[in-house]
Amino acid sequence: MAIFRDANAAPHLHPVPNDVEDVKPTAIHDRPIGDIIRRKKKLSAEQVDQVLQFQREKGVRFGEAAVALGLASDDDVLFALSQQFHYPYAPDQRRELRSELITATQPFSHQAEAFRAIRSQLMMRLFTADEPRRALAVVSPDPGDGKTFFTANLAVVLSQLGGRTLLVDCDMRGPRQHEVFELDSSSGLSGILSGRAETNVIKHIPNLPSLFVLPVGITPPNPLELVERPAFGLLMRELLNKFDHVIVDTPAAAYGSDASVIAARCGSALVVARQGRSRVDRLQDLVATLTGSPAKLAGVIMNEY
Structure with a gap:
């Protein structure tokens, strides 16, 4: 951070250290919503098959099928969408932020x-x-x-x-x-x-x-x-x-x-x-x-x- 040595005189501005610049936004990789939900909820291969079968039968999206089967929540779907569209959001923030x-x-x-x-x-x-x-x-x-x-x-x-x-x-x-x-x-x-x-x-x-x-x-x-x-x-x-x-x-x-x-x-x-x-x-x-x-x-x- 910039430091001003003498606040009463014309201040001398020191260089800003690189610690602020070194903080990089978390990389977000584009993945299918189904894959994001599967990884986040740690769904087994059998559970994924259940979701896919429900998806085919009802003609709905993967996220909707997972929610309907009780294998994911609405927050999980929003999280997956936020990942796809590079939007900072995580359901856990509700506990960690005021x-x-x-x-x-x-x-x-x-x-x-x-x-x-x-x-x-x-x-x-x-x-x-x-x-x-x-x-x-x-x-x-x-x-x-x-x-x-x-x-x-x-x-x-x-x-x-x-x-x-x-x-x-x-x-x-x-x-x-x-x-x-x-x-x-x-x-x-x-x-x-x-x-x-x-x-x-x-x-x-x-x-x-x-x-x-x-x-x-x-x-x-x-x-x-x-x-x-x-x-x-x-x-x-x-x-x-x-x-x-x-x-x-x-x-x-x-x-x-x-x-x-x-x-x-x-x-x-x-x-x-x-x-x-x-x-x-x-x-x-x-x-x-x-x-x-x-x-x-x-x-x-x-x-x-």
Whole structure:
């Protein structure tokens, strides 16, 4: 990870070690669905024959036949399909990842589909070849708007496209991404920005091959000063050279100007408000502040959950 030795002077940017680059997405081999299910469920030759006979008699697909005979589950069929179409998904994630990560634990749900629709809009409006490379800051007027939930799931669906995606937790007033992804929070962004030589701060998420997370680390007493220093802007530029997408979680605007400063350094912002909770005047003030900043405003999302 980049280290800034003197946070008060013009920061000196050290090379990023190759440990992040050496993490490669798991290779996925194209195989027939029947073969994938057979290997996953360890079906015997006799059981496979039963499935094939049922398939011929009923005129259904192998997966449907296996489910009908009780030799596989719907999750097993979805897993096989995800393997064929290179889509990161495993039923075991439901035990290993928190329920908040619905795009990972329930990737075929209506909620996950809504995140994919938002991803499509961002790919067309913001992440295009004609646009300059920008990190995306996710901001909200108040705590409790669902910003952390939204940011985490947006990062997951971006990583499911196959591009290397980094989620940076820059909410140094109330960090929570380390809890969502169950990561060690003893070191992270705050240490880098304060000039401490922290290593291995970018964490790879095992079940999501293209997703990485940079947690806050120790919660600092001076979060606004840390993001206002030149070091933060230099770090964002370096991360954009290493990752296809950089998504940044921020403190709620109610806590101060942190979010708008972070958005300006990132280059773009997406506002999240909560239905039935966010006040219109506070939302309008936040949008007006971002509109007058160097950040490109990608839009406003209404969180219905």
